[in-house]
Amino acid sequence: MREMIKMVVVLTVLSTLSGGLLAAIQSSTQERIDSQVLKFVKGPAIQKILEGATNNPVSDRFAVPVGEEEKNFFVGVYEGKPEVVAFETKGSGYGGDVGVMVAVNVKTGKIHGVSVTTHNETPGVGARVETHEDFKKQFKGVPIGTETKVKKDGGEITAMSGATLTSRAVCTAVRRAGDLYGKLEPQIKEKLSTFSG
Amino acid sequence: MAKTLAQEFSKGLWEELPPFRLVLGLCPTLAVTKSVENGLGMGIATTFVLVCSNLLVSLLRNVIPAKIRIACYIIIIATFVTVVELLMQAYAYPLYLELGIFIPLIVVNCIVLGRAEAFASKNAPVYSVADGLGIGVGFTLSLGALGAVREVLGEGTFYGMQVFGSSFEPFTFMVEAPGAFVCLGLMLCLINLAGNR
Numbered sequence: 001m002r003e004m005i006k007m008v009v010v011l012t013v014l015s016t017l018s019g020g021l022l023a024a025i026q027s028s029t030q031e032r033i034d035s036q037v038l039k040f041v042k043g044p045a046i047q048k049i050l051e052g053a054t055n056n057p058v059s060d061r062f063a064v065p066v067g068e069e070e071k072n073f074f075v076g077v078y079e080g081k082p083e084v085v086a087f088e089t090k091g092s093g094y095g096g097d098v099g100v101m102v103a104v105n106v107k108t109g110k111i112h113g114v115s116v117t118t119h120n121e122t123p124g125v126g127a128r129v130e131t132h133e134d135f136k137k138q139f140k141g142v143p144i145g146t147e148t149k150v151k152k153d154g155g156e157i158t159a160m161s162g163a164t165l166t167s168r169a170v171c172t173a174v175r176r177a178g179d180l181y182g183k184l185e186p187q188i189k190e191k192l193s194t195f196s197g
Numbered sequence: 198m199a200k201t202l203a204q205e206f207s208k209g210l211w212e213e214l215p216p217f218r219l220v221l222g223l224c225p226t227l228a229v230t231k232s233v234e235n236g237l238g239m240g241i242a243t244t245f246v247l248v249c250s251n252l253l254v255s256l257l258r259n260v261i262p263a264k265i266r267i268a269c270y271i272i273i274i275a276t277f278v279t280v281v282e283l284l285m286q287a288y289a290y291p292l293y294l295e296l297g298i299f300i301p302l303i304v305v306n307c308i309v310l311g312r313a314e315a316f317a318s319k320n321a322p323v324y325s326v327a328d329g330l331g332i333g334v335g336f337t338l339s340l341g342a343l344g345a346v347r348e349v350l351g352e353g354t355f356y357g358m359q360v361f362g363s364s365f366e367p368f369t370f371m372v373e374a375p376g377a378f379v380c381l382g383l384m385l386c387l388i389n390l391a392g393n394r
Binding site: 021 | 260290
């Protein structure tokens with residue numbers, strides 16, 4: 001009995017200390033990690049989908065409060081008009097959340113492009129989503145708010161072969177982007193009008 | 198304790214050199230040694246985990262009940278691996294992107310658990326740190342060497358710098374997965390030849 005109690009106590013104390021240490025490190029590095037992600041992952045993804053924009057979309061951004069958090073929107077200026085906003089949503093993939101940057105043309109209400117930011121998908125399978133342009137091109141021009149689904153689920157999107165879960169995650173993220181955009185459209189348009197380009 | 202501190206350290210550099218003499222820890226050895234930088238980065242991350250977990254396991258060796266020792270070691274190791282992951286995200290993000298899933302996989306690296314079970318649980322903290330450091334440095338150098346051979350042959354570069362003239366046709370097979378096996382096999386062969394003299 002004594003041995004049993006000792007085992008429970010040792011494991012509990014050890015796990016608690018471990019949790020405490022990790023929480024401390026997590027909260028002290030969070031800010032730095034966010035800025036690194038912005039620089040190395042979101043930055044290139046934003047530049048890629050807002051290709052041809054005449055401004056710097058990474059620095060031209062505004063925040064809109066969503067619930068308790070703030071959501072960043074990146075602005076793309078085309079032909080002198082700030083018409084495209086890009087923002088990130090998430091869908092659940094095979095190895096956790098897949099972050100997807102969705103760019104929407106505010107004037108036409110159509111998707112300007114999508115690009116994957118953070119993910120933990122299997123190398124060579126789901127991770128191909130990074131470079132699989134044919135898959136991502138399917139979202140281009142789709143009206144925002146459309147119920148995007150892979151063909152297996154009765155939708156229009158052809159999944160990447162062997163990576164249905166990852167493809168589904170991207171569709172989910174795009175659907176969520178639609179929901180979010182629907183909710184925030186007035187605020188987004190208002191903020192956009194302050195950008196002269 | 199017959200061996201001196203220096204001997205505990207130096208055995209990791211030759212006698213018990215992890216990938217080449219013990220043929221342990223092959224998963225990261227094969228997977229991440231596409232370049233010198235990746236190999237060294239992985240080695241340093243593993244060394245950090247190895248030293249910290251050896252120290253803690255050794256300090257707690259009289260507290261941890263024998264029946265649940267493995268569970269305790271895994272908690273300790275997993276904690277330090279997560280610490281490494283967070284620090285790497287905060288301070289070396291491009292390297293983190295390259296190594297990706299192989300950083301969390303250090304948890305199940307048999308070298309780390311092996312040293313905790315075989316050495317740190319039976320020896321004083323100072324010796325355990327020396328042991329961890331020795332094995333870690335040996336592992337780092339091995340990964341660096343393997344990475345160097347593969348990078349020079351496969352990409353024609355060393356640490357990102359061009360080593361051959363532009364007429365050099367890179368032997369891309371070397372940076373693919375099968376090339377890792379072939380390269381490791383040849384290096385094992387050479388090291389065994391040298392060791393058996």
